[in-house]
Amino acid sequence: MTATSEESAVRHLPGEHVLGNPEAPVTVVEYGDYECPYCAAAAPVLRRLVEESDGAIRLVFRHFPLAERHPYALTAALAAEAAGAQGAFWPMHDLLFARQERLDDAALRAYAEELGLDGDLVVGEAAQPFGDKVEADFAAGLAAGVGGTPTVLVDGRRFSGRMELGALRRAVSGGNGGLEPGPRRQRRWPLGLRRAQREPLAEDPQQDDAGDRCHH
16 A cells, blocks of 8 residues: 555544544544444444553544445434534444444434433434535545445554454554555445335354455
């Protein structure tokens, strides 16, 4: 990966959400979908990676809703952004993954209120202004060659191993374990805002040898 393409892969986007030390020397970027079970399984692992790094790792979350496969992923992303505007992005982020079996508007409103937020501001027309942020994240994912969720980049290099703490720590430490040498070819997909039928996974998300990811 050239310096230019690496800088592009980890560049800051407006309204970026960072977990951990903002000045951490290592940046882990996750492209995720709130309705993806593999993302839900990865969430606590990535949080531990950051919290047990002594300030050496920061996590940036970017939205990559697979809207044609997951009918509530987009509205959940908007709700997370709207919660962020009320100062509670990460609490809402964690709650959405913990309760991803129900992400309709009534549930999103209830989750916001559980966090002490104004539930009416995270759904419907009130949440639509946050669509630009979700679109920007999705476009950045396409530019980085993202083809499924979760996709994790460690300082701009794609992590292709299993979403396990040990494997992620080895990748972060510079051992190159699970890191691809360069960016994938850019994909060209529309965000696709239409709702689709929910598709159950054929296998346990913890048993996917392909890397624990939902694909477009």
